[in-house]
Amino acid sequence: MSDMWLPEDQDPRTQGNPQGEKATYVEYLANYRLTLRMKCDGLSPEQLATRSVPPSTLSLLGLVRHMARVEHNWFQRTAQATGEDRLYWSAEDDDLDFNGVEPTQACVDDAFASWQREIRKAEEWLAGVAESDLGRELPIAGHPDDVVSLRDLVVHMIEEYARHCGHADLLRECIDGRTGQ
Amino acid sequence: MSAPEPSAPPTNELDSIRRWLADLRASVERKSDGLSPEQLAARSVPPSSLSVLGLVRHLAQMEHFWFVKTLSRSDEPQLYVEDGDWDAQFRGAVADQAVVDDAFATWRSVQARADEVLDHLDASDLNFVWDPEDRIGSVRDVLLQVVYEYSRHCGHLDLLREAIDGRTGE
Numbered sequence: 186m187s188d189m190w191l192p193e194d195q196d197p198r199t200q201g202n203p204q205g206e207k208a209t210y211v212e213y214l215a216n217y218r219l220t221l222r223m224k225c226d227g228l229s230p231e232q233l234a235t236r237s238v239p240p241s242t243l244s245l246l247g248l249v250r251h252m253a254r255v256e257h258n259w260f261q262r263t264a265q266a267t268g269e270d271r272l273y274w275s276a277e278d279d280d281l282d283f284n285g286v287e288p289t290q291a292c293v294d295d296a297f298a299s300w301q302r303e304i305r306k307a308e309e310w311l312a313g314v315a316e317s318d319l320g321r322e323l324p325i326a327g328h329p330d331d332v333v334s335l336r337d338l339v340v341h342m343i344e345e346y347a348r349h350c351g352h353a354d355l356l357r358e359c360i361d362g363r364t365g366q
Numbered sequence: 367m368s369a370p371e372p373s374a375p376p377t378n379e380l381d382s383i384r385r386w387l388a389d390l391r392a393s394v395e396r397k398s399d400g401l402s403p404e405q406l407a408a409r410s411v412p413p414s415s416l417s418v419l420g421l422v423r424h425l426a427q428m429e430h431f432w433f434v435k436t437l438s439r440s441d442e443p444q445l446y447v448e449d450g451d452w453d454a455q456f457r458g459a460v461a462d463q464a465v466v467d468d469a470f471a472t473w474r475s476v477q478a479r480a481d482e483v484l485d486h487l488d489a490s491d492l493n494f495v496w497d498p499e500d501r502i503g504s505v506r507d508v509l510l511q512v513v514y515e516y517s518r519h520c521g522h523l524d525l526l527r528e529a530i531d532g533r534t535g536e
Contacts, residue, residue, distance in 0.1 A: 202503045204493065206379055209506050213514065238411055238525045240532060320378070336382050343510065344386060344517040351521015355411050362413060 190223050190365035197223075207316045210339045214311075217346035218304055220366075221252065224353040228360065234288035237359035245356050246296055247283035248349050253300040254282050255345055259338050260307035262326035272299060311339070379492065383509045384484060390516035391477060393536055397523040398422060398470075401530065407461035410529040418526055419469055420459035421519050426473040427455055432512050433480035436502060437487075445472060 189196065198216040203209045225233060225245050233246040254272040261267045273282035286292060319336040333341075358364050398406060398418050406419040427445040434440045446455035459465065492506040502508065528534050 200501060200503075202495065202498060202507070204504070206492070206506065209504070209510060213510055217514070238529065241525055241528050241534075243525070334382070336379065340382060340386060340510075340513070344390075344513060347514045347517030348521040348524070351518040351523075352525060353521075354518070355414055355416075355522060355525045358414050359411065364414075 188365045190220075190363075205316060206319060206336075207311075207314065210343065211311065213343045214339070214346070217343060217350055218252075220350050221248065221346060221353055224350065224357050225249065230290050230293045231288040232360050233293055234286045235356075235360060237356050241352075242280075242283050243352050243356060244283070244286055245353060245360075246286045246293060248353055248356075249296045249300050250282040250286065252346070252349065253296065253303050255342070256300070256303035256307050258326060259342060260303070260310055263323060263333065264310055264335070264338060266323075266326070272303075378489060379506075380484070380487060380489060383513065386513050387509075387516065390513065390520060393520050394422065394425060394516070394523065396536070397520070397527050403461040403463050403466045405530050406466055407459055408526075408530060410526050415453075415456055416522050416526060417456070417459050418523060418530075419466060420456035421523060421526075422469045422473050423455045423459055425516065425519060426469065426476045428515050429473075429476045429480050429512065432508050433483045434476070436508055437483050437505065445476070 198219050199212060201212055203212045228245065230246075233249075234244050236242055236244050250273045254274065257269070257272045262269060262271070273285060275281050278284055314335060319339075320334055322332040322334050323338070325331045325333050354364065401418065403419075406422075407417050409415055409417055423446045427447060430442075430445045434442060435444070446458065448454055459469070487505065492509075493504055495504045496502060524534065
């Protein structure tokens with residue numbers, strides 16, 4: 186894991202030495218969203234849908250659908266109390282994000298479009314949050330007795346992306362041998 | 367996967383980071399719990415050379431690098447990386463009880479040193495940058511890097527452990 190995914194001059198991720206708490210979170214989130222996207226680069230729908238580390242049911246395409254759902258759950262349903270249903274979820278199958286993956290271009294296009302849309306919406310909302318407001322607490326969507334601070338919500342998203350990038354590292358290596366941070 | 371700790375008390379930034387770090391260390395403990403030296407050393411997701419034991423050694427090295435060498439400016443040699451041989455931390459993770467005992471003891475003792483460093487930080491230190499030209503960034507950046515490293519490696523541990531004995535979960 187000491188090697189990088191791309192040569193430095195082609196890597197879209199930034200190392201801007203951001204100043205301040207919120208700016209640091211924003212850079213981390215942007216970089217790890219990019220990392221998951223890069224781990225999916227150059228693969229066919231079949232490869233993206235492959236459960237390449239059995240017995241795990243995870244696939245790269247499942248992770249993209251899952252992160253669309255997670256972005257929506259925290260940045261829309263919780264942060265903005267939109268009252269919307271979860272994405273890629275049904276009452277019969279809580280793991281529809283992973284279980285509903287199909288090895289088709291249509292499934293891939295839908296997943297990436299949803300994910301990028303949710304990222305844009307999340308970025309818009311976060312841009313309007315004041316640094317001094319990061320300690321404010323909100324009820325958690327679906328768990329009205331529990332609260333989360335804006336700070337913990339954003340750090341949780343960074344941690345969530347990082348953990349799933351760890352899954353993506355091994356899923357990708359088992360597909361075509363490619364590794365790198 | 368995991369949700370933020372429900373009904374957590376109001377926190378400041380440092381408390382928040384420390385709670386995330388404690389959760390992640392506990393996650394590594396659970397992922398390695400109840401495994402034999404052979405299972406801990408197994409390369410259970412080939413072709414990857416990662417193992418649970420290799421990652422425990424690496425996490426000890428990682429915490430030592432950021433908390434001791436970087437934040438405390440100690441010039442101690444890096445753990446498990448001799449003469450710049452990065453892969454030694456993973457390659458040396460062999461199925462031997464002494465190697466297992468050493469890895470976990472080292473990891474826990476580094477955690478204690480890291481916690482001492484954290485005890486001496488306060489909110490006003492977080493914006494501190496040693497050298498704007500340096501890639502290291504602010505103290506805050508270092509702490510988030512540690513949380514990020516733990517999380518990514520917990521992702522590796524999830525799949526390594528499931529491939530060993532089918533066990534899943536946070």
